[in-house]
Amino acid sequence: MEKSEIENKVKKVVGEVLNIAPSEIGNEANFIFDLGANSMQSVELVGAFEEEFEIEMDEDKALEIQSISDAVNFISGYM
Numbered sequence: 429m430e431k432s433e434i435e436n437k438v439k440k441v442v443g444e445v446l447n448i449a450p451s452e453i454g455n456e457a458n459f460i461f462d463l464g465a466n467s468m469q470s471v472e473l474v475g476a477f478e479e480e481f482e483i484e485m486d487e488d489k490a491l492e493i494q495s496i497s498d499a500v501n502f503i504s505g506y507m
Contacts, residue, residue, distance in 0.1 A: 429507045431500055434481075438499045441476045445469055458495045477503060 439450040446463050459465040459473065474490045477483075477499065483506040493499050 429504075431504055434504055434507065435496070435500045437480055438477070438496055438503065441480050442473065442496065442499075445472050445476050453496060455496050455500075460494070462495075473499075481506065483507075 435455065436450075439453045442448065442453055442459070442463065443450040446459075446465055446469060448463060453463065457463055459470060465473065470491060474485055474487065474493075477490070478485055481503055483503070485502075485506070490502070493502055
């Protein structure tokens with residue numbers, strides 16, 4: 429899977445969890461500071477990424493992900 433495809437899926441998942449249009453989410457958007465995610469939503473994002481990409485993420489490392497680009501790079505390491 430190419431990074432652009434991963435990026436589109438990441439934005440789709442983030443949009444669903446945070447109730448934001450994927451088109452409004454920038455590549456460098458920070459989940460907390462730019463998109464308003466709280467700690468519970470951060471956990472939801474990890475679960476949603478695992479489900480969308482059919483991967484098992486290391487939970488501690490996954491919670492260190494701060495932005496869209498971090499998520500894309502992290503997930504691409506599993507693909």
